[in-house]
Amino acid sequence: MTVKDPSINVLGGVLESCSNEPVTGFFRDGHCNTCEADSGSHTVCAVMTAEFLAFSKYVGNDLSTPRPEFRFAGLKPGDRWCLCAARFLQAHEEGCAPKVALAATHKRALDIVPLSVLEENAD
Numbered sequence: 001m002t003v004k005d006p007s008i009n010v011l012g013g014v015l016e017s018c019s020n021e022p023v024t025g026f027f028r029d030g031h032c033n034t035c036e037a038d039s040g041s042h043t044v045c046a047v048m049t050a051e052f053l054a055f056s057k058y059v060g061n062d063l064s065t066p067r068p069e070f071r072f073a074g075l076k077p078g079d080r081w082c083l084c085a086a087r088f089l090q091a092h093e094e095g096c097a098p099k100v101a102l103a104a105t106h107k108r109a110l111d112i113v114p115l116s117v118l119e120e121n122a123d
Contacts, residue, residue: 004033008107010118018045018104019080022073032082032106040084041112045104047123048079052098055091080104085112092117099123 004027007015020030026042027033034043046052053064053075063081066074075081080101089112091097100121109118 002035002037004035005106005108007031007033009103010105010107010110010115011102012107013103015106016101016103018082018101022075022079022081024080024082026082032104032109034106034108041086041108042082043085043106043109044083044088044113044118045101046081046083046088046098047101048075048077048081049096049098050077051096052091053077055094055096056087059087059090061087085109089113089117092121097121 009015015031017030018024018032023030025031025033026038032043032045034041056063063075066072088097100118101123102118105118
């Protein structure tokens with residue numbers, strides 16, 4: 001059985017909801033909760049931008065095209081989504097990071113992304 005890590009955000013408080021429309025998260029519970037089985041560390045609550053969605057598609061993770069077989073409508077600018085921490089860091093390094101909802105970003109993101117980088121991109 002998969003056990004969730006404690007729902008604590010990068011600021012040390014209770015992890016807030018990232019999005020229920022579209023529903024996001026490794027557990028599809030609207031939060032950027034994580035666990036040992038979440039090898040991608042879907043822990044950064046990111047606010048999508050057209051620039052980031054184009055970057056993500058370019059590097060092989062198309063988040064904007066609808067995939068009805070997975071009940072996925074595709075993301076659009078303004079949508080919030082639990083993003084893999086390493087992909088967020090990569091986008092930051094390339095100058096196209098999306099904004100971050102700090103209170104909805106899981107503290108495990110800090111294993112990969114420095115808090116200063118998250119704060120620099122805070123929504």
